[in-house]
Amino acid sequence: MLKRHHQILQTILGMMDAASTAAALALAYLLRFRSGIFPVPRGIPPPEDYLPSWPVAVAIALIAYRYHGLYEPKRIEGFRREVLEILKATATAVVGIVLVTFFVRSPAESRGVLVLFAACNLVLLATTRGSVRLLLWSARRRGYNQRYAVIIGAGKLGQAVAERLHGNPWMGIQVLGFVEAREARRSTVRGLPVLGTVEDLGRILATPDVDQVYVALPLARYKVLRAVLDRLSREAVAVRLVPDLPGVASLQPTLDDLDGLPVLGLRESPVYGLHQVAKRALDLAVASIALVAFAPVMGIVALAVRLTSPGPIFFAQERMGLDGRRFEMLKFRTMRDDAEAQTGAVWATAEDARVTPVGRFLRRTSLDELPQLWNVLRGEMSIVGPRPERPVLIERFKYDIPRYMHRHAVKAGITGWAQVNGWRGNTSLRKRLQYDLYYVQNWSLGFDLKIMALTLFKGFIHRNAY
Secondary structure, rough: OOOOOOOOOHHHHHHHHHHHHHHHHHHHHHHHHHHOOOOOOOOOOOOHHHHHHHHHHHHHHHHHHHOOOOOOOOOHHHHHHHHHHHHHHHHHHHHHHHHHHHHOOOOOOHHHHHHHHHHHHHHHHHHHHHHHHHHHHHHHOOOOOOOOOOOOOOOOOHHHHHHHHHHHHHHEEEEEEEOOOOOOOOOOEEEEEEEEEEEHHHHOOOOOOOOOEEEOOOOHHHHHHHHHHHHOOOOOEEEEEEOOOOHHHHHHHEEEOOOOOOEEOOOOOOOOOOOHHHHHHHHHHHHHHHHHHHHHHHHHHHHHHHHHOOOOOOOEEEEEHHHHHHEEEEEEOOOOOOOOOOOOOOOOOOOOOOOOOOHHHHHHHHHHHOHHHHHHHOOOEEEEOOEEEHHHHHHHHHOOOOOOOHHOOOOOOEHHHHHOOOOOOOOHHHHHHHHHHHEEEOOOOOHHHHHHHHHHOOOOOOOOOE
């Protein structure tokens, strides 16, 4: 039944995608040659030159869509990820169309049309797919198009699965109850019934309503996993395994294919590929503009440091950034030149005697951080990211604080989510790590822009900046 329903939806989506792709081709032709927006020095080619190639282009696009998994079940997948898949599929389709038109020497070959097609196709596919999602979400919220699941494992992991399914009603998955891995000692867990133990699976799965099973066993119970999966292989239900990954689930583990062998990546950076290019471009643009805008201020600060305290204007200190790589982070010097001769590497305190009067003002206003714009231009830092720490301190933190090193999955930043929320200076390391990991897990360019805007209003001056 589930496969039949999915095949119907798959057919409908395929027809919609074909129509959207054909419409994107037509719209690209009209925008390029008929809209008057772009010059046409060689004249307007007749539509007849393009029409014969459109069925081939649509066929190539549909193959690309299938290759990138656009027709796989999306019930528990977010729309943002589907849009990313549409972007990749569109790029693949464009490459395929370019190759075909090159080898057949089609008169319809036009780089302008292909670029416009890519943009139009992305918008149209995202719009149609988004509309389908909205219709399905609306129906599911009203109780239609539901799936019914049981969760094997009533511990913290199983409860987390139930919480997420309940908190996202757009998925349309209702949890009927839990199955314990051992003797059931509770009748309910978080308001849901305990239906029995693994030995009762035959009776539980005989219920016609059950069509999905989530296996959420803790590591201590993985000895029974083989028996559970063997039992489930004889049932007509969809089975999803939720691996127990303590301490790394917040970093968006990835699943790769190693020549047919699934490999789970536990520490993958969310900034890769086009994301990495886009973030780097944003860093370069913001750092360049900021250096020009703050040049007079930096000149005044440099003069003040030079005149009020003996020693260099700038202070270079070794810090740790992306993937644990070390670099020299620049700051305006705010302490005496021999500040750490006796104390060693320690955090500054609110009334630190080592800080100069000018340095105290620079720290309060965060003006001492401005030279780090040069670190950004050199690619050692980003505008937004977890603040870099000294390697000598990290050697202590990584043993005392679980998951501390996970913050190095992205470049260190001048400002960050922890800083704009007040977790800076000599404040709770665990709280700061919590905000840093939230940033890593939820990174996007939009999130970076939000943090930059918050930095302008409450990131420069703060009571914890000293």
